[in-house]
Amino acid sequence: MPEEPPADVxxxxxxxxxxxxxxxPVRGPLSAPKTRKEAYRWQKQQTARxxxxxxxxxxxxxxxxxxxxxxxxxAHREALRRGDPDALPKRDRGPVRKIAxxxxxxxxxxxxYMLILFPLMVVGYFIxxxxxxxxxxxxxxxxxxxxxxxxxxxxxxxxxxxxxxxPWGLGFYAxxxxxxxxxxxxPGPQVQIxxxx
Numbered sequence: 001m002p003e004e005p006p007a008d009v010x011x012x013x014x015x016x017x018x019x020x021x022x023x024x025p026v027r028g029p030l031s032a033p034k035t036r037k038e039a040y041r042w043q044k045q046q047t048a049r050x051x052x053x054x055x056x057x058x059x060x061x062x063x064x065x066x067x068x069x070x071x072x073x074x075a076h077r078e079a080l081r082r083g084d085p086d087a088l089p090k091r092d093r094g095p096v097r098k099i100a101x102x103x104x105x106x107x108x109x110x111x112x113y114m115l116i117l118f119p120l121m122v123v124g125y126f127i128x129x130x131x132x133x134x135x136x137x138x139x140x141x142x143x144x145x146x147x148x149x150x151x152x153x154x155x156x157x158x159x160x161x162x163x164x165x166x167p168w169g170l171g172f173y174a175x176x177x178x179x180x181x182x183x184x185x186x187p188g189p190q191v192q193i194x195x196x197x
Contacts, residue, residue, distance in 0.1 A: 081188035091173070092187060096156045096163055100170055102197040103152050104177045105189035110137075110144050114179035145171035148178075155197075 033039035079087035083098070091097070117134055124130035149171025156163045156170075177185055191197060 080186055083187040083190055088187060095160055096152075096165055096170070097173065099156050099159070099197065100152045100174050101177060101187065101189075102191050103148070103155065104174045105182070105185070106191045106193060106195045106197055108193060109148070109175075109178045111141050111175050111178035114141060114175075115181075141175065145175035147171070148174045 033042055076087055083101075085093065092101070117137060120130055120134050120137075124134055146167055149167035149169070152170045152174060153163060153165065153167050182189060
């Protein structure tokens with residue numbers, strides 16, 4: 001004859017097991033947003049949640065988040081324009097690249113007028129002999145980039161112990177900066193034309 005359990009032990013938990021949908025926290029919207037406005041509102045709420053605690057008044061947290069992002073973007077852009085090392089992208093970092101930027105910003109180059117090539121190419125479609133001038137100008141610019149890279153490398157070797165970049169790499173970096181108009185260059189120019197670096 002099997003033994004009966006003691007009277008003080010309860011065999012069940014005394015309540016039904018809850019359904020999973022009742023116990024799982026809600027993640028995201030219950031249904032997909034039906035309009036672009038709803039999707040934008042939901043996205044705004046999601047981005048406002050982490051930063052909303054520091055703002056006064058929960059209703060304006062999203063606007064404060066957007067303002068903070070805008071101010072952060074402006075601060076980053078200003079740091080980049082100043083040449084702050086922490087704000088620089090990877091391709092602009094290092095003392096050799098700084099020498100290259102200063103060299104380009106202190107000299108006039110043929111590459112400064114490279115943007116003129118694009119309208120010349122369009123006109124060259126109708127006037128065939130202009131294509132010869134465009135090709136000659138492109139060749140001249142490539143030679144200039146190589147010679148510029150050699151000059152920058154020699155200057156860097158005179159000032160720094162470890163220079164790993166070759167004249168082609170430095171020349172293309174310098175050329176890609178030189179053809180941009182001066183006010184559009186990032187990081188911003190730190191020297192004037194004619195300054196010694």
